[in-house]
Amino acid sequence: MAADVPQEKPRRSSKRKPVKRRFGRVRKLPSGRFQARYQGPDGVDRPAPQTFATKTDAEIWLTKIEAQILDDEWIDPDAGRISFGKYAADWIEERPKLRPRTIELYGYLLRKHLAPTFGDKPLNEIKGPHVRRWRKKLLDDGVSEVTVAKAYRLLKAILSTAVDDQVIKRNPCRIKGAGQEKSPERPVLTVAQVYRIVEVIEPRYRALVLLGTFASLRWGELTGLQRRDLDLDAGTVKVERQLIQLTGKGLVFTDPKSAAGRRTVAIPDLIIDELKAHMKDFAIDGDEGLVFVGSDNGPLRNTNFNRRVWAKALHDAGLPKIHFHDLRHTGNTLAASAGASIRELMARMGHSSTRAALIYQHSTDERQREVARKLDELARGALGASGTQRARPQEQAL
DNA sequence: GCCCTGATGCCGTATTCTGT
DNA sequence: ACAGAATACGGCATCAGGGC
Numbered sequence: 291m292a293a294d295v296p297q298e299k300p301r302r303s304s305k306r307k308p309v310k311r312r313f314g315r316v317r318k319l320p321s322g323r324f325q326a327r328y329q330g331p332d333g334v335d336r337p338a339p340q341t342f343a344t345k346t347d348a349e350i351w352l353t354k355i356e357a358q359i360l361d362d363e364w365i366d367p368d369a370g371r372i373s374f375g376k377y378a379a380d381w382i383e384e385r386p387k388l389r390p391r392t393i394e395l396y397g398y399l400l401r402k403h404l405a406p407t408f409g410d411k412p413l414n415e416i417k418g419p420h421v422r423r424w425r426k427k428l429l430d431d432g433v434s435e436v437t438v439a440k441a442y443r444l445l446k447a448i449l450s451t452a453v454d455d456q457v458i459k460r461n462p463c464r465i466k467g468a469g470q471e472k473s474p475e476r477p478v479l480t481v482a483q484v485y486r487i488v489e490v491i492e493p494r495y496r497a498l499v500l501l502g503t504f505a506s507l508r509w510g511e512l513t514g515l516q517r518r519d520l521d522l523d524a525g526t527v528k529v530e531r532q533l534i535q536l537t538g539k540g541l542v543f544t545d546p547k548s549a550a551g552r553r554t555v556a557i558p559d560l561i562i563d564e565l566k567a568h569m570k571d572f573a574i575d576g577d578e579g580l581v582f583v584g585s586d587n588g589p590l591r592n593t594n595f596n597r598r599v600w601a602k603a604l605h606d607a608g609l610p611k612i613h614f615h616d617l618r619h620t621g622n623t624l625a626a627s628a629g630a631s632i633r634e635l636m637a638r639m640g641h642s643s644t645r646a647a648l649i650y651q652h653s654t655d656e657r658q659r660e661v662a663r664k665l666d667e668l669a670r671g672a673l674g675a676s677g678t679q680r681a682r683p684q685e686q687a688l
Numbered sequence: 689g690c691c692c693t694g695a696t697g698c699c700g701t702a703t704t705c706t707g708t
Numbered sequence: 709a710c711a712g713a714a715t716a717c718g719g720c721a722t723c724a725g726g727g728c
Binding site for chain 3: 596
């Protein structure tokens with residue numbers, strides 16, 4: 291039995307044979323410098339963007355790349371190098387069906403707030419700190435929170451697509467709440483205030499104010515209204531289109547804001563006579579004649595109306611700065627307190643979800659108190675309590 | 689006054705959170 | 709685990725200032 295003697299390992303020759311690397315290759319170029327190459331996860335063979343002075347440097351670089359691939363952090367360097375500006379422009383271009391005004395908005399946000407900071411930056415170089423610094427600067431520069439939120443959301447949406455496209459690994463927009471915009475609630479007018487406006491405004495705009503309030507129509511829906519849309523005998527107004535202002539195209543008719551926007555709204559009898567008079571005096575002839583026009587019989591333009599007519603009327607009525615759109619709120623609030631159900635409110639406003647209609651629930655708080663008060667009285671009566679509480683004076687709703 | 693465009697408000701739906 | 713509520717997100721509109 292031969293004793294087991296540990297075998298001495300064969301000595302490696304000092305002249306080591308080149309070992310095939312597990313990942314990537316390094317070769318010496320005629321210049322004497324070293325080039326690293328590797329095959330990406332996509333199977334494409336890529337050289338390093340630069341050469342290296344030593345073989346070790348090249349190998350270290352390959353190690354880093356391999357780590358990225360293993361950590362699933364590798365991205366196609368060519369893809370990530372697309373500038374944000376270019377990618378964003380394509381992104382907007384490729385959105386299937388944005389409304390024209392939205393395209394204009396995105397273009398503006400891009401130009402004004404995004405491109406100056408990120409336009410030339412490759413996508414893969416935009417990191418969280420850049421986004422945070424950019425946002426802070428906008429706010430410091432006095433850009434409103436609402437606009438900053440919009441710009442942030444657009445940036446986030448674009449970069450989120452870039453993640454889906456595997457152009458970048460991760461969306462650097464992760465500031466909590468940065469995309470939210472909290473706009474203060476708009477004021478609600480009283481009926482008396484609406485009528486004060488109606489009394490002082492140029493007569494040709496009376497019906498506009500009334501319909502804006504009591505039919506809750508939007509500005510664009512009112513200005514797009516044609517004679518055939520009004521049925522004053524039935525007391526209804528149909529919303530079939532709207533008028534919007536587009537850069538380079540002036541005022542154009544478009545479909546309503548959403549599918550639910552196409553609707554028929556009942557008009558209170560209270561304003562029917564006023565509307566009839568308006569049709570006779572001011573509306574353009576013909577089925578497709580515009581219901582509301584300026585003194586030149588042309589379609590109404592919000593800028594001119596606001597500055598020359600609306601502002602003056604508010605001033606003459608002794609009212610603070612109120613938006614025309616606030617009339618719509620007023621109408622909705624009125625309808626809510628008139629007992630309109632959520633579904634009825636939605637139909638009236640041209641909404642498809644309950645969310646907005648629920649806002650008008652706040653107006654029914656008054657009614658809730660009223661209900662509570664009556665319950666209180668009933669209960670006291672049933673208990674035979676002597677001194678019945680005096681009812682509080684009827685609160686003027688709105 | 690017209691028009692462009694900067695700025696802000698509103699709303700539908702998807703996603704996340706939360707109480708059970 | 710899940711339904712309903714809350715919030716985020718994306719998109720569409722109105723409001724408003726300013727140049728011509």
